[in-house]
Amino acid sequence: MQNYQHQYQKVRVETASPGELTLILYEELYRRLNLSRHQFEGGKIEESKDNVYRSREILQELLVTLNMKYEIAxxxxxxxxxYLRKLNDFVVKKDLSALDEVIxxxxxxxxxxxxxxxxVKSGNDQ
Incomplete structure (x- = not known):
């Protein structure tokens, strides 16, 4: 089952548009943050930190892909x-409210x- 999920995710990423890739990053960020919270509450502090660090990597990836010629960027x-600073607060202070804010x-x-x-899709159909 794990291999199937990995293969599905690999194909999904390889065939995704740039907008869909961004959505995949946000979905993975949300998934990892929730997992981190669950692990933290279960006393699995190191596993929780690992997922926070992976979440930070996702946020950093989102940062470096911004096109700064647009105001929204x-x-x-x-x-x-x-939110990167909020994740640091969670790691250093064990502040669940900081993690919840990022979630x-x-x-x-x-x-x-x-x-x-x-x-975008509905606009392209017309």
Whole structure:
């Protein structure tokens, strides 16, 4: 089952448009943050940290892919930077509210990005 999921994800990434790749990153960010919270609550501190570090890598990837010639990119840069600091707060201070804030952000970005992709698709159909 694990191999099937890995293969599915690999094909999904290889065939995705740039917008779909961004959605995949947001979905993985949300998944890892939730997993980290669950692990932390279960006393699996090292596993939780590993998922936070992977989440930070996703946010950093989102940062470096921004096209700074657009105003929205500057706003997203500030958001990503803010949430990277929140993840640091969680690791250093064990502040679950900081982690929950980043989880909320990632959940909202998944929903927003899905809606944006749907708008683009429906605009292309007409």
């Amino acid at each position: 500057h706003q997203l840069y500030q958001l990503y930077d803010y 909320g952000f990632s959940k909202d970005m998944v929903a927003t990005w899905k809606q944006a992709l749907q708008i």
